[in-house]
Amino acid sequence: MIDLRSDTLTKLTRRDVADLDYEKIGDDCYGEDRYVRELEAACCRLFGKEAALFMPSGTMSNQIGLRCLAARGREVITETGYHVNFFESSQVSALSGIVLHPFHSQDGVLRAADIRAAIASKARGSALYSLPDAVSLESSINTYGGLVYPHGEMVRVRGLCDETGMALYMDGARILNSCVSAGIDPDRYAAPADMLNFCFSKGLGAPFGSMLMGSRGHIEQARIFRKWYGGCLHQSGLMAGIALHRLRNWRAAVQADNELAGLLGAKLQEAVPLLHPVQTNMVYIRVPDAARFVDLLLAEGVRCTAWTGDTVRFVTSNLHGRADILRAAEAVCRATAAEGVQ
Numbered sequence: 092m093i094d095l096r097s098d099t100l101t102k103l104t105r106r107d108v109a110d111l112d113y114e115k116i117g118d119d120c121y122g123e124d125r126y127v128r129e130l131e132a133a134c135c136r137l138f139g140k141e142a143a144l145f146m147p148s149g150t151m152s153n154q155i156g157l158r159c160l161a162a163r164g165r166e167v168i169t170e171t172g173y174h175v176n177f178f179e180s181s182q183v184s185a186l187s188g189i190v191l192h193p194f195h196s197q198d199g200v201l202r203a204a205d206i207r208a209a210i211a212s213k214a215r216g217s218a219l220y221s222l223p224d225a226v227s228l229e230s231s232i233n234t235y236g237g238l239v240y241p242h243g244e245m246v247r248v249r250g251l252c253d254e255t256g257m258a259l260y261m262d263g264a265r266i267l268n269s270c271v272s273a274g275i276d277p278d279r280y281a282a283p284a285d286m287l288n289f290c291f292s293k294g295l296g297a298p299f300g301s302m303l304m305g306s307r308g309h310i311e312q313a314r315i316f317r318k319w320y321g322g323c324l325h326q327s328g329l330m331a332g333i334a335l336h337r338l339r340n341w342r343a344a345v346q347a348d349n350e351l352a353g354l355l356g357a358k359l360q361e362a363v364p365l366l367h368p369v370q371t372n373m374v375y376i377r378v379p380d381a382a383r384f385v386d387l388l389l390a391e392g393v394r395c396t397a398w399t400g401d402t403v404r405f406v407t408s409n410l411h412g413r414a415d416i417l418r419a420a421e422a423v424c425r426a427t428a429a430e431g432v433q
Protein backbone atom coordinates (compact mmCIF):
# COMPACT_ATOMS: atom_id res chain seq x y z
CA MET A 92 0.00 0.00 0.00
CA ILE A 93 1.32 3.44 -0.97
CA ASP A 94 -0.11 5.81 1.61
CA LEU A 95 -0.31 9.39 0.36
CA ARG A 96 -2.98 10.60 2.79
CA SER A 97 -0.73 12.73 4.98
CA ASP A 98 2.83 13.43 6.08
CA THR A 99 1.68 12.80 9.66
CA LEU A 100 1.56 9.05 8.93
CA THR A 101 5.34 8.61 9.00
CA LYS A 102 6.80 5.76 11.07
CA LEU A 103 9.03 5.71 14.10
CA THR A 104 12.26 3.78 13.47
CA ARG A 105 14.23 1.66 15.93
CA ARG A 106 17.10 4.12 15.65
CA ASP A 107 14.89 7.00 16.77
CA VAL A 108 14.53 5.29 20.11
CA ALA A 109 17.92 3.55 20.28
CA ASP A 110 19.74 6.88 19.85
CA LEU A 111 18.01 8.46 22.85
CA ASP A 112 20.13 9.23 25.90
CA TYR A 113 17.77 8.46 28.77
CA GLU A 114 19.96 10.47 31.15
CA LYS A 115 18.88 13.66 29.39
CA ILE A 116 15.20 12.99 29.94
CA GLY A 117 13.81 14.73 33.02
CA ASP A 118 10.63 16.43 34.19
CA ASP A 119 9.86 19.31 31.85
CA CYS A 120 7.39 20.79 34.34
CA TYR A 121 10.43 21.39 36.55
CA GLY A 122 12.38 22.69 33.56
CA GLU A 123 14.67 19.68 33.92
CA ASP A 124 14.33 17.91 30.61
CA ARG A 125 17.56 18.52 28.71
CA TYR A 126 16.17 17.30 25.38
CA VAL A 127 13.30 19.78 25.58
CA ARG A 128 15.68 22.61 26.45
CA GLU A 129 18.05 21.64 23.60
CA LEU A 130 15.18 21.39 21.13
CA GLU A 131 13.79 24.78 22.19
CA ALA A 132 17.27 26.35 21.84
CA ALA A 133 17.82 24.72 18.43
CA CYS A 134 14.49 26.13 17.18
CA CYS A 135 15.32 29.62 18.49
CA ARG A 136 18.54 29.51 16.46
CA LEU A 137 16.94 28.04 13.35
CA PHE A 138 14.02 30.49 13.28
CA GLY A 139 15.81 33.48 14.77
CA LYS A 140 13.38 33.89 17.66
CA GLU A 141 14.14 34.88 21.26
CA ALA A 142 12.25 32.09 22.98
CA ALA A 143 10.50 28.79 22.24
CA LEU A 144 8.09 26.44 24.01
CA PHE A 145 7.62 22.72 23.20
CA MET A 146 3.95 21.89 22.62
CA PRO A 147 2.10 18.57 22.36
CA SER A 148 0.39 19.54 19.10
CA GLY A 149 0.16 22.19 16.40
CA THR A 150 -3.42 22.86 17.42
CA MET A 151 -2.44 23.69 21.00
CA SER A 152 0.42 25.79 19.66
CA ASN A 153 -1.98 27.79 17.47
CA GLN A 154 -4.56 28.16 20.23
CA ILE A 155 -2.03 29.46 22.72
CA GLY A 156 -0.20 31.63 20.18
CA LEU A 157 -3.40 33.39 19.17
CA ARG A 158 -4.48 33.73 22.78
CA CYS A 159 -1.18 35.49 23.55
CA LEU A 160 -1.68 37.96 20.70
CA ALA A 161 -5.40 38.77 20.87
CA ALA A 162 -7.67 39.73 23.79
CA ARG A 163 -11.20 38.40 24.42
CA GLY A 164 -13.73 40.04 22.13
CA ARG A 165 -11.01 41.20 19.74
CA GLU A 166 -10.51 40.04 16.18
CA VAL A 167 -7.95 37.88 14.44
CA ILE A 168 -7.98 38.35 10.67
CA THR A 169 -7.14 35.20 8.72
CA GLU A 170 -7.94 33.38 5.48
CA THR A 171 -11.06 31.19 5.27
CA GLY A 172 -8.99 28.15 4.28
CA TYR A 173 -6.21 28.50 6.86
CA HIS A 174 -6.11 25.78 9.55
CA VAL A 175 -6.85 28.33 12.26
CA ASN A 176 -10.28 28.95 10.67
CA PHE A 177 -10.85 25.77 8.61
CA PHE A 178 -10.28 23.37 11.55
CA GLU A 179 -9.94 25.49 14.68
CA SER A 180 -12.68 28.12 14.60
CA SER A 181 -14.60 26.53 17.51
CA GLN A 182 -11.53 26.39 19.72
CA VAL A 183 -10.51 29.99 19.03
CA SER A 184 -13.94 31.21 20.04
CA ALA A 185 -14.65 28.78 22.89
CA LEU A 186 -11.23 28.82 24.55
CA SER A 187 -10.06 32.39 23.96
CA GLY A 188 -13.21 34.38 23.19
CA ILE A 189 -11.47 35.63 20.04
CA VAL A 190 -13.56 36.69 17.03
CA LEU A 191 -12.12 35.20 13.86
CA HIS A 192 -12.50 37.37 10.79
CA PRO A 193 -12.02 34.96 7.88
CA PHE A 194 -11.37 36.57 4.51
CA HIS A 195 -11.70 34.66 1.25
CA SER A 196 -8.60 35.58 -0.77
CA GLN A 197 -8.32 35.08 -4.51
CA ASP A 198 -5.63 32.38 -4.56
CA GLY A 199 -5.05 31.41 -0.91
CA VAL A 200 -2.51 34.13 -0.19
CA LEU A 201 -4.02 36.55 2.34
CA ARG A 202 -2.34 39.72 1.12
CA ALA A 203 -1.87 43.07 2.85
CA ALA A 204 -4.54 44.50 0.52
CA ASP A 205 -6.99 41.74 1.62
CA ILE A 206 -6.30 42.56 5.27
CA ARG A 207 -6.94 46.26 4.60
CA ALA A 208 -10.25 45.26 2.97
CA ALA A 209 -11.14 43.10 6.01
CA ILE A 210 -10.40 46.00 8.34
CA ALA A 211 -12.47 48.36 6.20
CA SER A 212 -15.45 46.00 6.05
CA LYS A 213 -16.77 46.76 9.55
CA ALA A 214 -17.39 49.72 11.86
CA ARG A 215 -14.02 50.42 13.47
CA GLY A 216 -14.55 53.98 14.69
CA SER A 217 -13.96 53.30 18.37
CA ALA A 218 -13.40 50.60 20.96
CA LEU A 219 -17.20 50.26 21.16
CA TYR A 220 -16.82 48.07 18.07
CA SER A 221 -14.81 44.96 17.26
CA LEU A 222 -11.17 45.81 16.71
CA PRO A 223 -8.51 43.53 15.20
CA ASP A 224 -5.58 42.59 17.43
CA ALA A 225 -3.75 40.23 15.09
CA VAL A 226 -3.36 38.68 11.64
CA SER A 227 -2.86 34.93 11.29
CA LEU A 228 -1.02 33.63 8.21
CA GLU A 229 -0.07 30.09 7.18
CA SER A 230 2.83 28.52 5.26
CA SER A 231 2.79 26.19 3.50
CA ILE A 232 -0.93 26.69 2.83
CA ASN A 233 -2.55 23.27 3.13
CA THR A 234 -6.02 23.89 1.67
CA TYR A 235 -4.46 25.72 -1.28
CA GLY A 236 -2.29 22.84 -2.38
CA GLY A 237 0.70 23.48 -0.11
CA LEU A 238 1.41 26.92 -1.59
CA VAL A 239 4.32 28.87 -0.14
CA TYR A 240 3.20 32.11 1.50
CA PRO A 241 5.40 34.61 -0.40
CA HIS A 242 8.04 36.14 1.85
CA GLY A 243 7.80 39.57 0.21
CA GLU A 244 4.08 39.68 0.99
CA MET A 245 4.76 38.72 4.59
CA VAL A 246 7.06 41.73 4.85
CA ARG A 247 4.22 43.94 3.51
CA VAL A 248 1.78 42.44 6.05
CA ARG A 249 4.33 43.18 8.78
CA GLY A 250 4.35 46.81 7.66
CA LEU A 251 0.56 46.95 7.80
CA CYS A 252 0.58 45.35 11.28
CA ASP A 253 3.06 47.98 12.49
CA GLU A 254 0.96 50.75 10.97
CA THR A 255 -2.29 49.52 12.55
CA GLY A 256 -1.03 48.11 15.86
CA MET A 257 -1.74 44.46 15.06
CA ALA A 258 0.44 41.46 15.89
CA LEU A 259 1.45 38.91 13.24
CA TYR A 260 1.03 35.16 13.86
CA MET A 261 2.37 32.50 11.49
CA ASP A 262 0.99 28.95 11.52
CA GLY A 263 4.09 27.40 10.04
CA ALA A 264 3.21 23.74 10.56
CA ARG A 265 5.08 22.99 7.30
CA ILE A 266 7.18 26.15 7.16
CA LEU A 267 10.40 24.25 6.40
CA ASN A 268 8.86 22.87 3.20
CA SER A 269 8.17 26.49 2.26
CA CYS A 270 11.69 27.67 3.14
CA VAL A 271 13.30 24.98 0.99
CA SER A 272 10.92 25.67 -1.89
CA ALA A 273 11.52 29.44 -1.72
CA GLY A 274 15.27 29.07 -1.10
CA ILE A 275 15.05 31.30 1.99
CA ASP A 276 16.56 30.36 5.35
CA PRO A 277 14.02 29.86 8.17
CA ASP A 278 15.26 32.78 10.30
CA ARG A 279 14.85 35.24 7.45
CA TYR A 280 11.57 33.73 6.31
CA ALA A 281 10.04 33.85 9.82
CA ALA A 282 11.44 37.27 10.76
CA PRO A 283 8.22 39.27 10.16
CA ALA A 284 6.14 37.08 12.54
CA ASP A 285 5.72 37.94 16.22
CA MET A 286 4.84 34.33 17.01
CA LEU A 287 5.25 31.18 15.00
CA ASN A 288 4.13 27.54 15.19
CA PHE A 289 6.10 24.71 13.60
CA CYS A 290 5.29 20.95 13.61
CA PHE A 291 7.78 18.09 14.08
CA SER A 292 5.10 15.53 13.29
CA LYS A 293 4.76 16.45 9.60
CA GLY A 294 7.66 16.31 7.11
CA LEU A 295 10.35 15.76 9.73
CA GLY A 296 8.75 12.41 10.50
CA ALA A 297 8.85 12.77 14.28
CA PRO A 298 5.95 11.12 16.12
CA PHE A 299 4.91 14.10 18.17
CA GLY A 300 5.15 17.76 18.98
CA SER A 301 5.24 21.32 17.81
CA MET A 302 7.20 24.41 18.74
CA LEU A 303 5.72 27.80 19.55
CA MET A 304 8.21 30.64 19.21
CA GLY A 305 8.28 34.36 19.81
CA SER A 306 9.59 37.03 22.17
CA ARG A 307 10.56 36.12 25.74
CA GLY A 308 7.48 37.95 27.06
CA HIS A 309 5.06 36.16 24.75
CA ILE A 310 6.57 32.76 25.51
CA GLU A 311 6.39 33.33 29.27
CA GLN A 312 2.68 34.08 28.80
CA ALA A 313 2.33 30.99 26.59
CA ARG A 314 3.96 28.85 29.31
CA ILE A 315 1.14 29.80 31.68
CA PHE A 316 -1.55 28.98 29.08
CA ARG A 317 0.14 25.66 28.28
CA LYS A 318 -0.16 24.71 31.96
CA TRP A 319 -3.83 25.78 32.02
CA TYR A 320 -4.55 23.59 29.01
CA GLY A 321 -2.83 20.57 30.52
CA GLY A 322 -0.07 20.74 27.93
CA CYS A 323 2.86 20.85 30.34
CA LEU A 324 4.05 17.25 30.13
CA HIS A 325 6.54 15.55 32.41
CA GLN A 326 9.14 13.32 30.66
CA SER A 327 8.49 14.94 27.28
CA GLY A 328 12.17 14.51 26.38
CA LEU A 329 11.20 11.11 25.00
CA MET A 330 9.45 13.03 22.21
CA ALA A 331 11.73 16.07 22.12
CA GLY A 332 14.81 13.83 21.78
CA ILE A 333 13.40 12.15 18.69
CA ALA A 334 12.33 15.51 17.24
CA LEU A 335 15.84 16.87 17.86
CA HIS A 336 17.45 13.98 15.93
CA ARG A 337 14.99 14.49 13.08
CA LEU A 338 15.54 18.27 13.03
CA ARG A 339 19.28 17.82 12.34
CA ASN A 340 18.41 16.47 8.92
CA TRP A 341 15.54 18.87 8.16
CA ARG A 342 16.75 20.27 4.86
CA ALA A 343 17.29 16.92 3.14
CA ALA A 344 14.05 15.54 4.58
CA VAL A 345 11.71 18.26 3.33
CA GLN A 346 13.63 18.67 0.07
CA ALA A 347 13.06 14.98 -0.68
CA ASP A 348 9.32 15.32 0.06
CA ASN A 349 9.02 18.44 -2.11
CA GLU A 350 10.81 16.70 -4.99
CA LEU A 351 8.56 13.65 -4.81
CA ALA A 352 5.45 15.86 -4.92
CA GLY A 353 6.96 17.70 -7.90
CA LEU A 354 7.43 14.34 -9.65
CA LEU A 355 3.87 13.24 -8.81
CA GLY A 356 2.48 16.59 -10.01
CA ALA A 357 4.40 16.38 -13.29
CA LYS A 358 3.10 12.86 -13.96
CA LEU A 359 -0.51 13.62 -12.98
CA GLN A 360 -0.57 16.80 -15.04
CA GLU A 361 -0.40 14.64 -18.15
CA ALA A 362 -3.81 13.17 -17.27
CA VAL A 363 -5.63 15.70 -15.11
CA PRO A 364 -5.30 19.44 -14.40
CA LEU A 365 -3.81 20.20 -10.99
CA LEU A 366 -5.83 22.46 -8.70
CA HIS A 367 -2.75 24.40 -7.58
CA PRO A 368 0.84 24.65 -8.71
CA VAL A 369 2.98 22.14 -6.78
CA GLN A 370 5.39 24.12 -4.61
CA THR A 371 5.92 21.84 -1.60
CA ASN A 372 4.86 18.27 -0.70
CA MET A 373 1.22 18.18 -1.82
CA VAL A 374 -0.78 17.63 -4.99
CA TYR A 375 -4.53 18.32 -5.32
CA ILE A 376 -6.78 17.29 -8.19
CA ARG A 377 -10.50 17.77 -8.90
CA VAL A 378 -12.63 14.72 -9.70
CA PRO A 379 -16.40 14.21 -10.10
CA ASP A 380 -16.77 12.21 -6.87
CA ALA A 381 -13.84 12.26 -4.46
CA ALA A 382 -15.06 9.43 -2.22
CA ARG A 383 -15.53 7.08 -5.18
CA PHE A 384 -12.14 8.09 -6.57
CA VAL A 385 -10.45 7.28 -3.25
CA ASP A 386 -12.07 3.81 -3.32
CA LEU A 387 -10.92 3.22 -6.91
CA LEU A 388 -7.33 4.03 -5.92
CA LEU A 389 -7.56 1.92 -2.78
CA ALA A 390 -8.27 -1.10 -4.99
CA GLU A 391 -5.00 -0.24 -6.79
CA GLY A 392 -3.05 -0.10 -3.53
CA VAL A 393 -2.88 3.69 -3.26
CA ARG A 394 -4.36 5.64 -0.38
CA CYS A 395 -5.23 9.33 -0.65
CA THR A 396 -7.68 11.73 0.97
CA ALA A 397 -11.06 12.96 -0.26
CA TRP A 398 -10.39 16.55 0.83
CA THR A 399 -13.79 17.90 -0.19
CA GLY A 400 -16.63 16.29 -2.17
CA ASP A 401 -14.80 16.87 -5.45
CA THR A 402 -11.13 17.33 -4.55
CA VAL A 403 -8.49 14.74 -3.68
CA ARG A 404 -5.23 15.37 -1.83
CA PHE A 405 -1.91 13.50 -2.12
CA VAL A 406 0.90 14.24 0.36
CA THR A 407 4.45 12.93 0.02
CA SER A 408 6.65 11.99 2.98
CA ASN A 409 9.56 9.76 3.94
CA LEU A 410 7.21 6.79 3.51
CA HIS A 411 7.80 7.07 -0.24
CA GLY A 412 10.53 6.63 -2.81
CA ARG A 413 10.51 7.53 -6.52
CA ALA A 414 9.28 4.07 -7.52
CA ASP A 415 6.24 4.41 -5.22
CA ILE A 416 5.41 7.80 -6.69
CA LEU A 417 5.67 6.53 -10.27
CA ARG A 418 3.46 3.55 -9.43
CA ALA A 419 0.94 5.80 -7.66
CA ALA A 420 0.93 8.22 -10.60
CA GLU A 421 0.11 5.39 -13.01
CA ALA A 422 -2.75 4.26 -10.76
CA VAL A 423 -4.13 7.80 -10.55
CA CYS A 424 -3.91 8.22 -14.32
CA ARG A 425 -5.79 4.93 -14.85
CA ALA A 426 -8.44 6.01 -12.32
CA THR A 427 -8.90 9.44 -13.92
CA ALA A 428 -9.32 7.76 -17.32
CA ALA A 429 -11.89 5.36 -15.83
CA GLU A 430 -13.77 8.27 -14.23
CA GLY A 431 -13.63 10.39 -17.37
CA VAL A 432 -11.79 13.23 -15.59
CA GLN A 433 -10.45 15.94 -17.89
Ligand SMILES: *Cc1c(COP(=O)(O)O)cnc(C)c1O
Pocket residue numbers: 147148149150151153174175229231233262263264265290292301
Ligand atom coordinates in the same frame (compact mmCIF):
# COMPACT_ATOMS: atom_id res chain seq x y z
C1 LIG B 1 -1.19 19.86 11.03
C2 LIG B 1 -1.47 21.31 11.10
C3 LIG B 1 -1.83 21.92 12.31
C4 LIG B 1 -2.17 21.16 13.57
O1 LIG B 1 -1.24 20.28 14.02
P1 LIG B 1 -1.68 19.05 14.98
O2 LIG B 1 -0.38 18.65 15.58
O3 LIG B 1 -2.29 18.04 14.09
O4 LIG B 1 -2.63 19.59 15.99
C5 LIG B 1 -1.99 23.29 12.30
N1 LIG B 1 -1.82 24.01 11.19
C6 LIG B 1 -1.49 23.46 10.02
C7 LIG B 1 -1.30 24.33 8.82
C8 LIG B 1 -1.31 22.09 9.92
O5 LIG B 1 -0.99 21.54 8.75
